[in-house]
Amino acid sequence: MNSIQYWALKEMMKSNVKKDEEEHLKEEVRISTIVGSHDNIVYLKEFVENKDRYYLVLEYLSGGELFDRIVEADGGHFTEKDASRIMQQVMSALNYLHGKKIAHRDLKPENFLLVDNSPVKQARIKIADFGFACSAEGPNSLQGLCGSPGYVAPEVLKEKDGYGLPVDMWSMGVILYILLTGIPPFNGESDEDSLALTVRGHYEKSVFHLEDLSEPAKDLVTKMLTYNPAKRLTADEAFKHPWLRGSATDNLLNVQENLRSWRARMRFKKAIIATVATTR
Template identity: 40%
Template sequence: MCDQLKDQYQLCQEIGRGRFGTVFRCFHPVSNDFFACKVIDKRLLTDSTDRECLQNEPKYMALLSPHPHILQIFDVFENDDYLSVVLELCEPLTLLDRIIDRPLLETEAASIMKQLLEAVAHCHRLGIAHRDIKPDNILFDSQNNLKVADFGSAERIGDGGTMTGVVGTPHYVAPEVLLGRQYNEKVDVWSSGVILYIMLSGVPPFYGESAEEIFEAVVRANLRFPSRNFRSVSSAAKDLMRKMMCRDASRRLSAEQALRHPWILSGGEASDLT
């Protein structure tokens, strides 16, 4: 662990653990505040992609901070063996924990989706695509404000407005990524649309028994709203999902356009578009 980190912060209890690192609650005596500290053991990073992700995350988070719906970064400490990143402290439950047991009311889902789209639109305005939007990467602070986290897969959008590389998570990745094509920042809108579908129905829109089957379903992009799951979901919500999960990325809404959809503007109260 970095000596500079230990000089400035007091590490408290462990609050999370991943493949390469551990997250601690930490205390900053000067400000009298608590933070989260992610400590990554660089000796475990044998893959060049993992090393690149390690360097990308603090770089992009610093560029995007501060924003009310993006996890804020406060300090970075590094030595030969460890990288330590001091972050805003959030509640232990992610969006995944919130939606795993029951679908949400449309008003609840609209509140969450508005905050998520505001974060995504901010990233895109600054030329950054997150590329791994999923419920596990969506946190909440003590005031219940949504915070997008985990920018390890993020990428700067190129001069031509496109990127390459197969990154993302089954269920949430956009079809153009899986097809190996060049793609743009609207992959984040697709992933956000998948989250909205799951929040309202309790099931993913594209599924299979294995990652391969899920990917095949995503590429087909045959979006349906089975009545057993969507009987009480409004036509306005379905319209937004169709436009966010449009297979043709050129016709897919941008994050800014999605924020202006009647269902979002009404806070989930718009039932139809007539």
């Protein structure tokens, strides 16, 4: 007996889509077509338009955002090995994208989605949202300010000599840092503060609780957050790193409570911003 497969439908009225948004949408579809199918990337099945609307038919994922699921996990147990298993999946996807010379340019926790409601330790994870993705033919071939505060690479913010695929490795390094500590490395009181911390490239290594982390874990995150993009670890090198190949330990990480506090602060800040915007 064949099982039923569900798809998500994204519908947009053309009258509500600005010219630059239309260009971004069609570039996103072009990139998604090049990407095709991968176990850890959200699949775009079809793009359709008529005289009034655009329709995107996407793989349906019911598991929610990765960090929310980590916070909600029963038992409070989250180990280096659990973090490694998550990184194996997303690095597999990023290595695949970079092999096709595609830069995502907006990697952040909100774009890591779970396929279903399986326990987070067993769940399959997929990278979503290719709205800023583009082809990167050379090390400095990309221009334009994009990405999210706290995750965007410093070379993007400098807007000097262009940038390339290494910007994704910086963002993934930030995400790994959070997976290991529950604390963002470039988390300021405001977006402006976060961006300023990123441009300086200095993050607080003491919050790592170094005694709780294996040397391979510290080595990987340090090499992913290398300030010079030319010296930063590539996706292929990271995917082959010993920490992702079995050396992660079973040591418990103090992640859930830290994540819970940080996520609560972020939601509160967004709520305040939304309230201010609606009262103007």
